[in-house]
Amino acid sequence: MQSYEKGHVCGEPQAEGILDALRAGGWEVGRNLAVKSYYMDTYRTNAAPEAMKAEGARALAEIEEFKPDLVFVLDDAAVRQVMLPLVGRTDMSVVFSGMNGQPEVYDEPKHYLDSRARPGSNVTGVYEKLYVAQSLKVMAQAVPGLRDGKAVMITDGSPTGNGLTKQFELELKDIDIKWEVRRVKDWNEYTALIQTLNDDPTVKAIYPVALTLPVEGGGRYAAAQIYDWTITNSRKPEMAINYFFARMGLFGGAVVNFNAMGKLAGQKGAKILAGTKAGDLPIEDAPDYAIVFNLKRASDLGIEISPRVLAAASAIYKDNLVPLQGRPLLYDPQVKSF
Secondary structure, three states: OEOOOOOEOOHHHHHHHHHHHHHHOOOOEOOOEOOOOOEOOOOOOOOOHHHHHHHHHHHHHHHHHHOOOEEEEEOHHHHHHHHHHHOOOOOOEEEEEEEOOOHHHHHOOOOOEOOOOOOEOOEEEEEOOOOHHHHHHHHHHHOOOHHHOEEEEEEOOOHHHHHHHHHHHHHOOOOOOEEEEEEOOOHHHHHHHHHHHHOOOOEEEEEEEOOEEEOOOOOEEEHHHHHHHHHHHOOOOEEOOOHHHHHHOOOEEEEEOHHHHHHHHHHHHHHHHOOOOHHHOOOEEOOOEEEEEEHHHHHHOOOOOOHHHHOOOOEEEOOOOOOOOOOOOEOOHHHOOO
């Protein structure tokens, strides 16, 4: 169960990692494993709260028809709308991946968590640690003046946006680089904020993770439209949350390894299918991050990244994919979009 649409660059790498880990654990599609995928599309079509709830009901109906032993839920909308209603079921287990909200917060509406070390119910999973402190430190080495200025994190009002806002507070509480979070409720607020930040000389970098924004007159922009506009109109180097956003044209930094996060979730799933109770398996952080840069974006911004910093990178892109002009951000394993 994915919060995302089919082909999304955050969802598909996790799903790929899950299936790889299940296969390594002896569970192979077509031999001893049947798999069904469902895409809730909560960043574009079903982003409004009432639409998200209705889509969750449809997803749960699909589960009742398929009758799985194990359900993987990817991202926060799927956690809230699908995982929580399945808490306590004795006929199926749930493994989450890519949860941005704190596991303890989701325990409040429906108790499933005795502790992260031993959840105790039919649920376990992988929390999406952002490694944002590491990303800021990487950016401070690549971006002139960042340690004397500040970085601005931009989030939206979605369930994932709520989780990201709290994650920044937790992961950055001890860092010696100035930062702040700015939240936007719609496209007009976002574009106005980018223009304001462009005019602020103290802002040396931004982390734009507002990924679903309503537009005037109805409709909604998702990452493809938002990042198209941002790369064209922003004059601040951007931190990217995954490989593909740097491949698309954002500046870079330390990014979450979504494939590794999915693999860890899949390893838990393999153990559950082999007989281990989900509640006996610990909830763990995303296990890995990577350093990536987009040299075209750096050049466009007049930033020369030192060879020493580039030598530590896992991936370096020399062009970008802009303009996407609203085309979906489709996952491509060949460009390491996890």
